[in-house]
Amino acid sequence: MTLEEVVRSITPADQKAAAAAKARWDSIAKPLGSLGALEDAVIRMAAMMGTPNVDISKRAVVVMCADNGVVAQGVTQTGQEVTAIVAENMSSGDTSVCAMARHAGAEVVPVDIGTATPLKGERILQKNIRRGTADLTQGPAMTREEAERAVLTGVEIAKDLCAKGVKLLGTGEMGIGNTTTSSAVACVFLNREPVDMTGRGAGLSSEGLVRKIHAIETGIALNQPDPADPLDVVSKVGGLDLAGLAGVFLGGALCHVPVLVDGFISSVAALIAARLCPACTDYMLGSHASDEPASKLVLAELGLEPFLYAGMRLGEGTGAVAVMPLLDMGLAVYREMTTFEATDIEAYQPLT
């Protein structure tokens, strides 16, 4: 499929199924609406799936791994080599998201979408578009064609997983320097200044933070990304992980499968997808508000409410995976609870 075909094929979520799910919640013997965001999530998932019989039993988290040329500007605490080390550990099950995913019953799918060096590991999907991006302070991070190929790769990965029966997708990433690219992309879309949108990422000194803000200012001034053209923005000041994850959001929407946003980087990828295809936001679920300063602004722009305010800022998909057990618990009540009709409690009347 071409990107235009993908965008054209995504349809809004089904409001009839949402109404049926809401009716089911309102029949359950408990105060109306009292499970708050858990009820909303089940209703929204019913709309996404087109049925009140919500099923998220099979789940996977796609972890896009890529390197970013902007690390040459001293914008990160650790070196670029960490990307490959952590990405390979995704394959052996030795990362934070892997431990959490085992608990949440999710498959971790690490993808080499653009790491600087080839990755070893049986479980890694080898989809490298290029061996790391160029330094965005010197010119565009990548070509428009490379960005488009990365988006389409994400779409295909999501479609393949859905074809294998996955009913809930999580997004995650690993890429030293990707909070710099994410802040740059967010600045362009939200028309904000880098000083307000930039944080310390995986850990950065105060001098490093000044360099990071300066690199973003330079990259935007030099490349002049067009905020009305998402592929222009992601190719000039973004990264391959951002482009690939934007594709996962589109692919999930195409398959009527909910896609959980993770932290700051993932939320910016969701914003790229939303700018490519506004209807795909119907298929997104928030997870947590990352500690990165711009995280809440980006989630608000997407109209998403995070479940968790837990001060997390790890990435990898840890936030997305963290809310899966919460969704399971919401669904347990939705499916298993007795109704007002079956008890002696008089049904609540909706508040007027």
Ligand SMILES: O=C(O)c1ccc[n+]([C@@H]2O[C@H](COP(=O)([O-])O)[C@@H](O)[C@H]2O)c1
């Ligand atoms: O998801 C987040 O909100 C998040 C916030 C800060 C850091 N990270 C992770 O840390 C890495 C990026 O940080 P940095 O400082 O190298 O730009 C990358 O591998 C992300 O997974 C992730």
Ligand SMILES: Cc1cc2nc[nH]c2cc1C
């Ligand atoms: C060790 C390490 C693990 C990570 N996981 C996601 N980003 C990361 C950054 C570092 C530095």
